[in-house]
Amino acid sequence: MPADPARPGGRPGPRLHVVTGKGGTGKTTLAAAAALALAAEGRRSLLIEVEGRQGIAQLFDCPPLPYAERRVAVAEGGGEVHALAVDVEDALLEYLQTVYHLGPARWALDRLGALDFVTSIAPGLRDVFLTGKICQALGAPGSDGARYDAVVVDAPPTGRVARFLNVNQQVAGLARVGPVRNQAESIMQVLRSAQTTVHVVTLLEEMPTQETVDVVAELGGIGLPVGAVLINMVRTPVLTAADLIQAQNRHLPRAEIAAGLAAAGLPTSAAILDALIGEVLDAADRVALEAAERATLASLGRPTYELPWLAEGIDLGGLYALAAALTDQGFGVSGP
Numbered sequence: 537m538p539a540d541p542a543r544p545g546g547r548p549g550p551r552l553h554v555v556t557g558k559g560g561t562g563k564t565t566l567a568a569a570a571a572l573a574l575a576a577e578g579r580r581s582l583l584i585e586v587e588g589r590q591g592i593a594q595l596f597d598c599p600p601l602p603y604a605e606r607r608v609a610v611a612e613g614g615g616e617v618h619a620l621a622v623d624v625e626d627a628l629l630e631y632l633q634t635v636y637h638l639g640p641a642r643w644a645l646d647r648l649g650a651l652d653f654v655t656s657i658a659p660g661l662r663d664v665f666l667t668g669k670i671c672q673a674l675g676a677p678g679s680d681g682a683r684y685d686a687v688v689v690d691a692p693p694t695g696r697v698a699r700f701l702n703v704n705q706q707v708a709g710l711a712r713v714g715p716v717r718n719q720a721e722s723i724m725q726v727l728r729s730a731q732t733t734v735h736v737v738t739l740l741e742e743m744p745t746q747e748t749v750d751v752v753a754e755l756g757g758i759g760l761p762v763g764a765v766l767i768n769m770v771r772t773p774v775l776t777a778a779d780l781i782q783a784q785n786r787h788l789p790r791a792e793i794a795a796g797l798a799a800a801g802l803p804t805s806a807a808i809l810d811a812l813i814g815e816v817l818d819a820a821d822r823v824a825l826e827a828a829e830r831a832t833l834a835s836l837g838r839p840t841y842e843l844p845w846l847a848e849g850i851d852l853g854g855l856y857a858l859a860a861a862l863t864d865q866g867f868g869v870s871g872p
Contacts (some may be wrong), residue, residue, distance in 0.1 A: 568617075581615070596609055690700065697751065797809075
């Protein structure tokens with residue numbers, strides 16, 4: 537695929553990567569890993585948090601992020617990952633300053649609780665300010681403002697992400713003309729363009745898979761571009777293909793298993809054999825379930841990337857390992 541000349545460094549594909557997923561699937565972790573992968577080989581990425589949890593700071597083992605871009609990691613090949621925690625109140629005051637040139641009045645608004653006042657009247661404005669800051673950080677392609685090759689957003693979970701991104705609908709009943717309406721329309725132009733893609737993090741389990749199917753349909757229904765499905769915490773099967781077939785058919789050779797235990801000097805009581813065979817059957821059932829969920833996800837027709845389960849947990853080394861797994865599968869090379 538030829539490079540897109542509008543992108544810094546001539547890299548093809550989207551520049552704004554929005555990452556969502558059901559709670560508990562590792563959404564924030566994979567957003568961070570994606571930012572590392574997209575910053576490889578001397579590139580620069582910006583990782584943005586919008587939910588005020590300081591999850592990014594915890595992952596990168598750094599102090600809480602201020603309302604300012606800060607470098608948090610060096611990627612493979614000398615690239616850089618910067619991070620920004622978008623505080624909605626600061627985003628509101630920044631917006632008002634830009635549009636209305638508040639000057640000293642900003643202090644008064646801050647003290648009077650402008651955020652609570654404005655968003656109590658129109659709760660959807662919170663998302664306008666947050667997404668507006670994201671688009672501002674993206675910069676204009678081909679201009680000096682495009683300081684990052686990629687911007688990655690740790691977005692709200694699947695149940696709220698469509699509402700978060702669909703800011704035109706959020707302000708539909710509030711402002712038909714004026715700066716807020718113009719801001720919302722400008723944001724939607726970016727979010728519905730080829731610059732943007734929304735990735736969904738999931739697990740090979742029934743509920744996360746169903747939420748992934750639902751959110752892909754919901755995003756498509758409002759014209760937002762769906763990118764990849766990121767399947768997290770994938771475990772390598774411990775049984776061979778032949779053993780799996782036997783277990784799934786419930787034809788395990790009990791006598792052979794007992795002989796194997798005896799040869800290893802292990803107890804062979806009926807209770808131990810029952811427990812061991814039960815574990816094998818559970819493992820086989822798990823593999824069958826994962827195969828069914830994988831087929832459901834494949835039916836969505838989106839690129840899929842599988843990330844391994846890390847037994848030692850997630851630390852900075854784990855993030856780099858996940859980033860390497862994404863890179864090895866071609867994530868971000870051209871398109872999703």
